[in-house]
Amino acid sequence: MHPYAPPLQRAVLCPARALLPASGAAPYLRSAARPHPGLVLSLTLPGDPRSAAVGRRAVAAALPAYGLRSRAWPASHAVTELIAVNAALTPGRELYLSLRERDGALRLVLWDQHPRHADPDTLALCEGRRRQALWLLAAVVDDWGGDWGIAEARPPHQGVRSWVLLPQ
Numbered sequence: 001m002h003p004y005a006p007p008l009q010r011a012v013l014c015p016a017r018a019l020l021p022a023s024g025a026a027p028y029l030r031s032a033a034r035p036h037p038g039l040v041l042s043l044t045l046p047g048d049p050r051s052a053a054v055g056r057r058a059v060a061a062a063l064p065a066y067g068l069r070s071r072a073w074p075a076s077h078a079v080t081e082l083i084a085v086n087a088a089l090t091p092g093r094e095l096y097l098s099l100r101e102r103d104g105a106l107r108l109v110l111w112d113q114h115p116r117h118a119d120p121d122t123l124a125l126c127e128g129r130r131r132q133a134l135w136l137l138a139a140v141v142d143d144w145g146g147d148w149g150i151a152e153a154r155p156p157h158q159g160v161r162s163w164v165l166l167p168q
Contacts, residue, residue, distance in 0.1 A: 038101040039066040045083065047093040047112070052084040055097055059108075068101065071166055074144040075099070075106055078164045081137035086112040086162060089130065096157070104168040113159040116152065130160070141166065 041062050045051035059079045063072040079097065086095055093113040100107045117123040130150060131138075141148045146166040153161040 039063070039068060039099065039106075040101075041097075041099040043097045045087075045095045045097060047087045047090045047095055049084055049087050051087055051095065052080045055083045056080045059099060062099070066101065068106070071106055071144075071168075074140050074146070074166055075108060075164075077140045078108055078137055078148075078166070079110075081134060081140070082108070082110040082162050082164070085130065085133045085137075086110055086114075086160070088133070090114045090159070106164075106166040108164040108166070110162045111153050111157045111159055112162070115159070130162075134162075137164070 039062060041058065043055060043058055045054060056076045056079055060072050060076045063069060063075060068075075079099070083095060083097070090112045095113075096111040098107075098109045114126075117126055127150060134148075134150075137148060141164055144166055146164060148162070148164045150160060150162050153159050
């Protein structure tokens with residue numbers, strides 16, 4: 001703080017800051033009575049193989065910060081595999097990643113913008129290749145007692161929704 005600044009200029013940029021009680025205690029800094037909502041992380045990434053490293057680092061940093069260090073390894077590997085494979089299937093198109101902790105489980109969802117195939121044979125071939133490419137994801141998730149899958153994205157999303165569930 002500048003030594004010549006008037007006391008009011010020490011406040012943050014928000015004009016409501018000046019309306020705090022005279023004691024200076026910020027009500028939003030006190031512990032809340034409601035429970036912590038848990039981990040919620042969302043990222044939009046380019047459809048590029050390098051995005052796998054970005055997603056992996058974000059997940060690896062977020063989990064210990066929320067007391068979930070024990071699941072950092074499988075979640076980091078799962079997000080790496082999902083992003084790498086989906087980026088290869090939809091190069092240049094954005095991927096949307098969501099990681100949440102709910103009911104003691106980590107739920108990881110990745111939406112890509114892969115177009116829906118009208119021909120059933122092409123659709124089956126494409127899904128088969130996607131599942132085959134995710135063999136390492138399947139091994140990691142199975143080893144940790146989890147589940148994973150692929151489905152058509154539900155509105156408002158388009159494309160394919162790949163998901164992983166890692167229990168506690």
